[in-house]
Amino acid sequence: MEKIFYHFLQGLFLLYFVSASLAMTTTNITTDQDALLALRAHITSQGPHQILLKNWSVSSPVCQWVGVTCGSRHRRVIALDLSNMSLSGIIPPQLGNMSFLVSLNMSRNNFHGELPHEFARLRRLRVLDLDVNNLSGGxxxxxxxxxxxxxxxxxxxxxxxxxxxxxxxxxxxxxxxxxxxxxxxxxxxxxxxxxxxxxxxxxxxxxxxxxxxxxxxxxxxxxxxxxxxxxxxxxxxxxxxxxxxxxxxxxxxxxxxxxxxxxxxxxxxxxxxxxxxxxxxGQILKEMGNLTMLKTFAIGANSITGEIPKEMGNLTVLKILGVGGNHITGAIPQEISKLCNLEELYLTLNNITGFIPMQVFNLSQIRTLSYRKPTFRRAFLNSNNLGGPIPDSISNCSKLKILELSVNNFTGPIPHYFGDLRHLEFLDLSGNNLMSDYSSSNTQLGWINSLANCKHLTVLGVADNPITGFLPNSIGNLSTLLEQLYAYKCNIRGSIPDGQHSG
Incomplete structure (x- = not known):
């Protein structure tokens, strides 16, 4: 009988201990309120509206506080969104007591210090977004x-x-x-x-x-x-x-x-x-042409060799093609002209040879050509081995601002149509085999007359070309914004008006 009574007391004590333990760990909405008030107390500054200071008050229910969402079943805080509120301070350990929290977003503030290890208690948490703060520690x-x-x-x-x-x-x-x-x-x-x-x-x-x-x-x-x-x-x-x-x-x-x-x-x-x-x-593999959903292909500044495969013409939704700064050889494939959605083409700093396919300048969406429709803005084709005359199709690019063709093997006369490019700001033709459109060395350079229409031109480079002739008086009609004129290693003679610089 005594043994039975002893086991009864033992069981009763165990039941009491378990109940007391549960009572100590039981949380409720008051727990959530205390945690949020602790957070408010640790915030050292807020934005001009002082949202938390004004709104988080014990005079109103927690579930009505700004940024707080409660579950309909247990009426506990399940989500806290304080993103982009200009809050500064540290994150207190009490937030780890919000055991029903499913989503915590404190991004785009200025919280600092380490994350409290009490966050490990948030076993229901599915979303933790702390982007763009100054949190630190391991x-x-x-x-x-x-x-x-x-x-x-x-x-x-x-x-x-x-x-x-x-x-x-x-x-x-x-x-x-x-x-x-x-x-x-x-x-x-x-x-x-x-x-x-x-x-x-x-x-x-x-x-x-x-x-x-x-x-x-x-x-x-x-x-x-x-x-x-x-x-x-x-x-x-x-x-x-x-x-x-x-x-x-x-x-x-x-x-x-x-x-x-x-x-x-x-x-x-x-x-x-x-x-x-x-x-x-290695090379650009023809298998890249199978990626028909591809919009950006950027492999510049590597040690890629070989030619641009014609299969790249299959990428009809491609917007950006960047292969500059490699060791690519061969000609620009005609198939590039099939890329009707192309906006940016980077080919510079390679060993590309041959002519530029005229169709490239007729691509209706292109805005940046580095080798942007008539609306294409920038063309970088420098430091290749491109040859032949500068294509007349460039004249279609009426919005062109930057045209960089230096260090190639372009031949023939400098075209007069550059004057039709009214938005041109930067024109560099240096380091080619371009010449004047007149053979006589005492003839004025007519192509300079056309550039008087380019009212935004700040840089003009024609250095290191076999150009002969005299600077026309119209050089003074060039853009008042013209800052630099590079014409060394040429046979150009004449004077430059004051206020413009030459190199």
Whole structure:
């Protein structure tokens, strides 16, 4: 009998202990109110409207406070949106007591200091957006404890250290955005095993090392990955073909080496490809012509060789084609004229030879030609081996502001139609084999007369050409804005009026 009574007392004590423990951990709307008041107390300044100071008051229900959303069932705070309110201060640990919180957005403010580790208690949290603040400290290990997270965005802060492999525990994560911080070290391979990921933004850090060969093995839902402006090296993994839903691939401004994988040509959903400023070599593969959804193809400032394949003409929705600063040879393919949506074409600093296809200047949408319709604004074709006469079709480009044709092999007379380009601000024809349209050395240079119509011209370069003749009196009618005239290594004679400079 005594033994039964003893067990009864023991059970009663255990029941009391459990009940007391539950009572101590039970939270309610008052808990949420206290947490929010603690946050208000830690805010050192607000915008001119002082929203929180005026609105967050115990005289009104928490669920009516600005930025606060409560659930209809439990009447607990489920969302807090304080984005873009000009708030400054630190984030207090009491926010970790808001156990029903599903979404927390404090982006575009000036919160500073470290994130409180009490955030690990927010087990229902799905959205954590802290973009554009001044938060600091090491990358929190406890992010791996918030298993329900779908979006984690810490862009434009001052987080340091390594990305924690514990993120692999967040198996439902869809958006991982850590751009423009001070993160270092390798990208944990565990990140690439989160099969739910759709968006990865790591650009603008100091991440190093290579990406794993099987990077895309588990990322079948991935739509956008941006690893640009880091210190990553090694080769672009051929497993990229597994990311079949990929729309944007950005690896620019790193130290990637090797060839552009042929497998990129299988990414039929790809819209933007950024690989510029790396150490890539090899050729532009004809398989790139299979990417019929591609709008941007940017591989400039690498060590790419060979010719531009004619298959690039299949990319009829392409808006930007950038291959400048490589070792590309051969002629500009006629098929480029099929790119009816092209707006920007960058070909400068290569070894391109031959003539410029006249059709390029008739592309109706083009605005920047670096080698923008009659509305194209800038043309950079310098430092190639382009030859032949300057195409008459340039005269169609009535909105042209910058025309840079220096250091090529253009021949023939300098055309008079430049005077029809009334918006021209910069014209550089230096370093070619251009000449006057008259053979007599004592004849005035007629093409200068036409430039009097270019009322916005500030720079004119014709240096290092076999031009002969006299400067006409109309040189004084050139734009009053003309600042620099480069005519060295020519046989041009005459005087330049005061107020204009020559080089």
């Amino acid at each position: 990358f929190p290990e406890w992010f791996g404890s918030i298993h329900q997270l779908r979006l984690l965005s810490l862009n434009n802060n001052s987080f340091t250290g390594l990305i924690s492999p514990s993120l692999a525990n967040v198996s439902k994560l869809q958006t991982l955005s850590l751009s423009f911080n001070y993160l270092q070290g390798n990208i944990p391979t565990e990140i690439f095993k989160i099969s739910s990921l759709e968006l990865i933004f790591f650009q603008g850090n100091s991440l190093s090392g290579s990406v794993p060969d099987d990077m895309c093995r588990h990322l079948r839902r991935l739509k956008w990955i941006d690893l640009s402006r880091n210190k990553l090296n090694g080769q672009i993994p051929s497993s990229i073909y597994n990311c079949s839903q990929l729309q944007v691939l950005s690896l620019s401004v790193n130290h990637f080496t090797g060839f552009i994988p042929r497998e990129i040509g299988t990414l039929k959903a790809l819209e933007r490809l950024y690989l510029y400023r790396n150490s890539l070599e």
